[in-house]
Amino acid sequence: MPWPSVAAAPLVFxxxxxxxxxxxxxAEQMPLAVVNLSLWLRVGSAVESDAINGMAHFxxxxxxxGTHDLGCGEFERRVEERGGLANAATSQDYTxxxxxxxxQDFPALxxxxxxxxxxxxxxxxxxERERPVILEEIRRAxxxxxxxxxxxxxxxxxEHLPYRRPVLGPAAxxxxxxxxxxxxxxxxxxxxxxxxxxxxxNLPVEQLIEIVAQGFEAALNQPPPYPxxxxxxxxxxxDGYDRELPFRDIxxxxxxxxxxxxxxxxxxxxxxGITAGHDTYALDILAAILGRGRTSRLVSDLxxxxxxxxxxxxxxxxxxxxxxxxxSARLEPQHLxxxxxxxxxHVRQLTQTPVSLAELRRVQTQVTNRFIFANESPGExxxxxxYYHTLTGDIGDGLHYPExxxxxxxxxxxxxxxxxxxxxxxxxxxxxxx
Numbered sequence: 001m002p003w004p005s006v007a008a009a010p011l012v013f014x015x016x017x018x019x020x021x022x023x024x025x026x027a028e029q030m031p032l033a034v035v036n037l038s039l040w041l042r043v044g045s046a047v048e049s050d051a052i053n054g055m056a057h058f059x060x061x062x063x064x065x066g067t068h069d070l071g072c073g074e075f076e077r078r079v080e081e082r083g084g085l086a087n088a089a090t091s092q093d094y095t096x097x098x099x100x101x102x103x104q105d106f107p108a109l110x111x112x113x114x115x116x117x118x119x120x121x122x123x124x125x126x127x128e129r130e131r132p133v134i135l136e137e138i139r140r141a142x143x144x145x146x147x148x149x150x151x152x153x154x155x156x157x158x159e160h161l162p163y164r165r166p167v168l169g170p171a172a173x174x175x176x177x178x179x180x181x182x183x184x185x186x187x188x189x190x191x192x193x194x195x196x197x198x199x200x201x202n203l204p205v206e207q208l209i210e211i212v213a214q215g216f217e218a219a220l221n222q223p224p225p226y227p228x229x230x231x232x233x234x235x236x237x238x239d240g241y242d243r244e245l246p247f248r249d250i251x252x253x254x255x256x257x258x259x260x261x262x263x264x265x266x267x268x269x270x271x272x273g274i275t276a277g278h279d280t281y282a283l284d285i286l287a288a289i290l291g292r293g294r295t296s297r298l299v300s301d302l303x304x305x306x307x308x309x310x311x312x313x314x315x316x317x318x319x320x321x322x323x324x325x326x327x328s329a330r331l332e333p334q335h336l337x338x339x340x341x342x343x344x345x346h347v348r349q350l351t352q353t354p355v356s357l358a359e360l361r362r363v364q365t366q367v368t369n370r371f372i373f374a375n376e377s378p379g380e381x382x383x384x385x386x387y388y389h390t391l392t393g394d395i396g397d398g399l400h401y402p403e404x405x406x407x408x409x410x411x412x413x414x415x416x417x418x419x420x421x422x423x424x425x426x427x428x429x430x431x432x433x434x
Contacts, residue, residue: 022193035201054169111215258434
């Protein structure tokens with residue numbers, strides 16, 4: 001649908017370059033004495049088959065084991081001795097590697113980061129030494145009540161899509177992965193056409209692009225760092241996103257958790273992913289109205305006034321192809337029935353009665369300013385560009401986020417609430433102290 005005209009300008013105007021090999025480079029100069037390079041890959045746990053679930057995250061660890069010319073830990077040492085930092089992260093939809101350095105150090109360090117991503121040595125000895133580290137990370141995640149609760153929410157929210165699986169993978173799969181499978185996985189996905197390189201900081205835009213482009217050219221011109229025996233055991237993200245239909249009724253999962261001191265209640269609705277555009281902006285606003293901050297409806301009612309919960313909040317988790325709208329609360333078990341009913345009543349009110357214009361304007365300002373304040377540094381700005389280009393192919397979805405939030409109407413919010421947030425059909429997870 002066409003976007004209404006509003007008196008707001010995009011956050012910034014970065015330069016975008018598309019290269020013949022499929023690589024996209026995005027660059028922006030910012031007047032801060034730092035430069036961030038973020039390498040985003042359109043590969044996460046969602047592209048894995050069940051047989052290699054956890055491979056994308058395992059590979060993220062292995063990238064830092066070095067190349068044939070760069071020893072294990074050498075890249076991080078060079079960055080840190082110059083006062084910079086380097087790290088990485090893996091999600092369902094992407095993997096990203098990011099490095100922050102002083103402008104004068106960026107020309108020397110950026111090519112090393114690119115070399116690591118494109119030409120890791122991925123040898124058998126490093127693989128076997130890192131496997132126990134991954135297994136320990138899985139064990140710690142399973143021991144964390146918060147991580148376990150998140151895993152249960154994903155399993156309930158996604159019946160069919162691979163979003164329901166853990167990003168880390170199950171230990172039983174990690175125990176049987178092979179270096180050959182990892183090398184094959186890297187050979188397929190770590191290619192320029194799957195990558196977006198974002199450089200933001202205090203160097204001229206043309207210089208940023210030149211440094212990154214030359215780094216990729218040098219890395220791609222090197223011979224393969226390892227032999228590739230085949231492409232078995234790999235899977236692309238499946239078709240049929242529309243199979244994740246809304247809940248037809250209230251689907252309950254009730255469990256005991258001896259590590260909890262209070263009960264946890266999570267209500268979940270299936271909603272569109274980031275490519276749905278207009279509806280996801282409205283869902284962000286609805287989440288803020290319900291449960292972000294002391295003045296939100298659920299916090300004000302159930303925590304501040306009735307004292308039924310110790311904490312409560314709402315969020316709209318937007319993945320590439322689908323998302324989950326959730327309300328979560330911590331409370332004493334005796335209040336479970338009342339709190340679930342009260343949450344459903346608040347959701348029903350959103351579907352039946354338009355919010356006031358004053359409330360809409362207040363929340364629009366909150367959401368817009370949070371977004372702007374969260375994208376002020378070079379690293380945050382690089383993350384904004386990389387995230388939207390990787391998931392949607394258009395950074396305009398991020399650049400214009402504030403004005404699209406401001407353009408939402410009372411009618412938009414009520415229509416989206418009616419479309420996705422039924423007070424009579426949702427997924428419910430109840431975790432009670434044992």
